[in-house]
């Protein structure tokens with residue numbers, strides 16, 4: 001298969017993790033005789049530095065002309081520490097999602113047996129957890145009317161949803177539940193918010209067409225608690241934009257690190273694949289960031305084009321790296337490996353087996369730290 005992939009590495013650790021994802025995609029391309037053609041474009045703080053715009057027209061054009069987009073991360077402390085800045089890196093990501101109509105952000109969460117004991121949560125609570133968050137991505141409070149008064153003493157953000165926006169992601173989430181464990185949990189705040197009451201009404205209505213799926217409703221405050229009290233109860237979690245953002249970072253603790261959580265942002269004509277984490281500025285240039293979220297996002301990209309064996313190869317390699325402890329410091333406090341080492345191991349493993357990696361790097365299995 002020939003795929004045109006737009007690469008948007010972005011800021012902070014974005015370029016470092018995307019570089020590893022490319023290595024892994026190249027290994028897959030070599031093994032299965034595919035051609036992946038990459039076009040790099042800038043977004044976020046780096047794009048502001050270069051052009052004054054966090055999403056230059058050229059970037060949007062490259063994305064629109066590609067089969068898929070692989071996104072790293074955006075964000076920089078110079079904007080995080082300056083709430084008055086009018087032009088901000090995050091606007092680039094939000095505009096990209098909105099312009100391409102990427103309304104469904106799919107964030108799967110799984111647990112790895114070899115990491116169960118490394119989570120901050122008890123092994124018996126998290127073992128077997130496997131769910132997916134369907135987060136609405138192009139509406140809600142992120143995109144409603146917002147304003148700061150002229151005297152700077154008052155501000156508002158508006159949360160707005162239309163039934164079309166609710167319905168399209170709800171159908172996708174029900175379809176996902178049908179081929180999983182047939183349970184869908186809508187997370188909302190319908191005891192307070194009008195938008196949430198609209199979500200509940202629509203989901204109840206649409207559920208009639210998916211009668212083999214059990215539907216459950218949770219208020220977001222309770223859901224935040226249930227996620228760490230009893231996460232195995234969840235199968236598909238459907239929620240609006242901001243709740244999905246917050247709950248997915250919380251949920252990543254179950255897996256062991258946010259550096260493991262991948263996502264797919266799907267629209268009618270475009271698809272973007274992005275780790276859920278940010279630009280982790282403290283790690284920039286240190287070769288310590290976990291590249292697995294970006295690499296597993298690349299696996300979701302392959303799934304999107306029905307390259308299931310290829311995606312599975314990546315997941316098997318990831319599991320192997322975790323089993324062998326070839327992991328970055330977030331998962332491995334003693335004998336950790338670098339971002340680059342993890343990428344090298346995975347690409348070698350896909351093409352051959354782990355011996356190539358050990359031979360090339362002259363490593364004794366499990367004993368060295370070559371960060």
Ligand SMILES: NC(=O)c1ccc[n+]([C@@H]2O[C@H](COP(=O)([O-])OP(=O)(O)OC[C@H]3O[C@@H](n4cnc5c(N)ncnc54)[C@H](O)[C@@H]3O)[C@@H](O)[C@H]2O)c1
Nearest residue numbers: 073074075076080258259276277278279280281289290330
């Ligand atoms: N999709 C995105 O591009 C995205 C997502 C979230 C935050 N951001 C931006 O990133 C910047 C930093 O935000 P933040 O510190 O709140 O969130 P962050 O996700 O960048 O980092 C939070 C913490 O998570 C851990 N972490 C994140 N990515 C990791 C990785 N790959 N490997 C290991 N550990 C990892 C680190 O401990 C880090 O301190 C901000 O400018 C924010 O706006 C961007």
Ligand SMILES: CC(C)[C@H](C(=O)O)[C@@H](O)C(=O)O
Nearest residue numbers: 075090093094245276277278
């Ligand atoms: C950077 C920010 C705009 C973004 C979001 O809130 O969607 C991020 O937190 C994410 O989860 O992708």
Ligand SMILES: [Mg+2]
Nearest residue numbers: 245246249276
């Ligand atoms: Mg987020």
